[in-house]
Amino acid sequence: MAGLEGFLIPFLNIELLLYVAVGVFVGIYIGAIPGLSVTMAVSLLLSFTYAWDIYPALALMVGIYTGGVYGGSRSAILLNIPGTPSAVATGFDGYPLARLGEAGKAMGLATTMSVLGTFFGIVVLAVAAPFVANLALSFAPRDYLLLALMGMLLVGSLSRGSLSKALLTAAIGTFVGFVGMDPFTAQPRLTFGNPGLLGGISFVVVMIGLFGLSEGLYQLHHKIPPVKQKIDRIVPDLKLVLKNLPLALRCSALGTLIGALPGTGGDIAALMAYDHAKRTIKNPSRPFGEGAWEGVVAPEAANNAAIGGAFIPMMTLGIPGDSVTAVLIGVMMIHGLRPGPLLMREQPEFFWMIVGSLIISNIFLYIFGMSGIRIFSKVVEIPKSIIVPIILVLSVVGSYAINHNVADVYWMIAFGVLGYFMKMYDYPLAPMVLGVILSPLIESNFRRAMALSHGNVGDFLLSIVTSPLSASLLAFTVIMLVSQQDWKTLLVRWKKRPF
Numbered sequence: 001m002a003g004l005e006g007f008l009i010p011f012l013n014i015e016l017l018l019y020v021a022v023g024v025f026v027g028i029y030i031g032a033i034p035g036l037s038v039t040m041a042v043s044l045l046l047s048f049t050y051a052w053d054i055y056p057a058l059a060l061m062v063g064i065y066t067g068g069v070y071g072g073s074r075s076a077i078l079l080n081i082p083g084t085p086s087a088v089a090t091g092f093d094g095y096p097l098a099r100l101g102e103a104g105k106a107m108g109l110a111t112t113m114s115v116l117g118t119f120f121g122i123v124v125l126a127v128a129a130p131f132v133a134n135l136a137l138s139f140a141p142r143d144y145l146l147l148a149l150m151g152m153l154l155v156g157s158l159s160r161g162s163l164s165k166a167l168l169t170a171a172i173g174t175f176v177g178f179v180g181m182d183p184f185t186a187q188p189r190l191t192f193g194n195p196g197l198l199g200g201i202s203f204v205v206v207m208i209g210l211f212g213l214s215e216g217l218y219q220l221h222h223k224i225p226p227v228k229q230k231i232d233r234i235v236p237d238l239k240l241v242l243k244n245l246p247l248a249l250r251c252s253a254l255g256t257l258i259g260a261l262p263g264t265g266g267d268i269a270a271l272m273a274y275d276h277a278k279r280t281i282k283n284p285s286r287p288f289g290e291g292a293w294e295g296v297v298a299p300e301a302a303n304n305a306a307i308g309g310a311f312i313p314m315m316t317l318g319i320p321g322d323s324v325t326a327v328l329i330g331v332m333m334i335h336g337l338r339p340g341p342l343l344m345r346e347q348p349e350f351f352w353m354i355v356g357s358l359i360i361s362n363i364f365l366y367i368f369g370m371s372g373i374r375i376f377s378k379v380v381e382i383p384k385s386i387i388v389p390i391i392l393v394l395s396v397v398g399s400y401a402i403n404h405n406v407a408d409v410y411w412m413i414a415f416g417v418l419g420y421f422m423k424m425y426d427y428p429l430a431p432m433v434l435g436v437i438l439s440p441l442i443e444s445n446f447r448r449a450m451a452l453s454h455g456n457v458g459d460f461l462l463s464i465v466t467s468p469l470s471a472s473l474l475a476f477t478v479i480m481l482v483s484q485q486d487w488k489t490l491l492v493r494w495k496k497r498p499f
Contacts, residue, residue, distance in 0.1 A: 006349025007356045009055065016059045020357055023063020024364040028372070030064070031071020032083045033398060038068030039323040054335040054350075059357050061331065065324050066361040069266055069304055070114040070369060077106050077296075079391060081212040085204065086266035086303035088433060089274040091211070093288065093295025100291050104373050108234040109293060110300045111369035112241060113248050117301035118362045120252035121259065121308020126355050129312045130344075139261060141448035142464055146473040147261070148441040151268055151434065153477065166431045169422065173435025174442075176201055183444055196407050203436040205399050205408045206415050210429045212395035213416025216388045218423050234373045240293060247277060247294060248301040255302030259309025265323070266303035267437060271430075273302030308358065314339055315351050 010016040030041045042061050049057035072084030077094035090110065097106040139147075152170065179190045180200030191197040251273035258269035277288070277298035284292040314325040318339045329339055337343060337350060344351055399412035419429055453459040464470040 006352030009349070009353045010059055010356045010360055013055075016055055016357070017360060019056050019059040020063040020360045021364045023060045023065075024067035024361050025063075025368050027064035027067025027069075028071040028074070028365075028368055031068035031087075032074040033394065038065055038084065039327065041068065042324055042327045049331065054332070054337065055353060057331055057335070058328070058350075058354060061324075061328060062354060062357040063361045063364070065328075066118060066304075066307060066358065066365055067368070069307055070111070070300075070365055073110045073114070073300060074107065077110065078103055079212075080215050081391065081394075082207060084267075085207060085433075085437065086270050086306070087299075088207065088211070088267065088430060089270040089299035090296060090303075092274065092430070093286075093290070093292045096286075096289065096291035097293075097296070102291070104234045105236065106296055107373045108370065109236040109240065110296050111366060111373070112236050113244075113297050113300040114304040114369070115362055115366045116248050117252045117255060117304035118307055118358070118365065120249065120301075121256045121305040122355060122358045122362065123308075124256045125308040125311050125315075125358070129316050129351075138469060140463075140467070140470070141445040141452065142460070142467070142470050143473055144261070145442060145445040145449055146464070146470060146477055148438050148445065150473070150477050151272065151438050152442070165427045169427055169429070170431035170435040173206070173432035174439040175435075176206060176432075177203070177436040177439025178443070183440070184447060196405075199403075201411055201436075202403065202408060203433065205412050206436050207433050208395050208399050209412040209415030210419035210422075210433060212391060212398070213412060214419030214423060214429070216391040216395070217416065217420040219388055219391075221420075221424075234370060244294060244297045247281065248297050250280075251276060251298045251301040252305040255305030256309040258302070259306025260312045261309075265310065266306040269306040269309075270299035270303040271434060273298040311354060311358075315354070316344055318343075 010020060027038065027041070031038060041064050045057075045061060045064070049060065069084065069086055072082055072087030073090045073094065075081045075083040076087040076091035077098055080091050080095040082088045082091055094106050094110065097103065152174075175190075177200075179197055181187065181198050182189050188198060254273050254276060255266065255269040258272060259266065274295060277284075277294045281292075281294050284294045286292045288295050310325045314329060318329070332339055332350075337347070395412060395416065396409055399408045400406065422429060422432075449463075450457075450460055453463060464474055
């Protein structure tokens with residue numbers, strides 16, 4: 001009975017409804033601005049909501065979380081600048097759709113699939129939270145390592161040209177991710193005596209430079225004319241939605257599971273969902289990377305489904321699923337609550353209040369998401385003499401806003417120039433961002449796994465093949481590696497070998 005009462009709290013309280021609505025609205029526009037992350041917004045609100053009651057504080061932050069994850073797709077589709085890391089994959093096909101004059105339809109489809117993915121994650125959170133939490137808890141460091149290696153193998157899907165170029169850019173990104181203090185020994189690493197590098201290089205700075213500044217420079221060089229958008233229809237065609245519904249459901253399930261793994265999140269879920277779409281869709285509407293609708297459906301369903309997934313370990317185990325839920329744990333602890341099994345058993349109304357707030361935020365997400373599309377679509381039609389300076393200013397402001405450090409602006413400019421030359425010589429940008437994101441996950445879990453095996457490589461390998469979960473992940477990794485090879489080309493080269 002307490003569960004039902006908690007679920008109805010945000011529905012029956014006008015004040016909480018307004019807090020959720022305001023949170024979603026603000027979150028959409030924060031997510032659309034590169035550098036202004038959802039985590040930053042929620043963290044700033046923490047000090048303002050200190051004296052609030054717990055329900056309004058949670059309602060506002062849940063709304064911002066839901067809106068912010070979706071909002072990143074706006075700038076990714078319109079400008080090829082992901083507003084959030086989880087929107088990187090959306091830009092692969094969303095921006096080509098905008099270049100084809102279909103930005104309105106692309107944002108309408110992204111909104112619909114985001115709502116569907118969020119709803120899927122909420123249902124799993126409400127129905128199967130303890131089961132999914134136990135599954136996530138069963139992941140050992142070696143399993144996270146294998147999951148991260150699977151993520152690194154996405155470079156084949158994220159590149160439309162040479163696999164060797166993708167591997168090179170991913171390796172550079174991994175190298176960048178290692179800069180800073182060693183997480184285990186706290187010794188400086190790859191800092192070259194510069195104290196400003198002790199904190200490492202933020203992957204958000206890398207992302208803004210590669211996708212923001214480089215895009216502005218590229219458009220200045222090529223003088224790409226503005227494209228008139230077809231915005232007569234923003235609600236996606238029912239046939240298009242039904243056709244992609246199976247893909248959306250599969251990617252929502254993937255996003256929920258990835259979101260429930262502590263330390264991962266919507267960015268990894270979106271990239272893995274995009275890879276899944278490329279592997280399973282044999283006849284896409286257009287080639288992937290050239291405006292395929294499936295390339296928008298998969299990441300948008302996955303990254304929003306990861307929201308519900310991230311709440312699962314937070315509420316059932318007291319372990320944050322991502323950085324936003326880590327802040328939410330802090331909010332609850334400030335108000336005298338400790339998320340975990342005891343809270344689920346003794347005060348279930350808080351769990352169900354969050355579920356109810358998520359459902360309301362999803363409703364407002366569709367309303368605000370659809371209502372703003374016509375205005376947003378006009379961004380692509382702005383003359384380049386106006387929009388390119390705006391892109392450059394947003395890139396500078398966004399990179400400075402992360403840590404309020406001018407050095408981040410310099411790094412953003414450096415990666416922007418690098419990204420410009422990579423574009424000119426047809427090197428893919430996304431694998432570099434992937435390398436920066438995954439390098440800490442790979443390193444920390446490899447070292448933890450080796451420590452558990454007492455530094456013995458044989459014991460480490462044996463632990464993988466003897467664990468059903470690890471062996472399954474290893475099998476998937478091998479399948480991904482094998483499926484990326486062009487076996488016909490390799491066979492021809494083998495026959496032409498000089499010996």
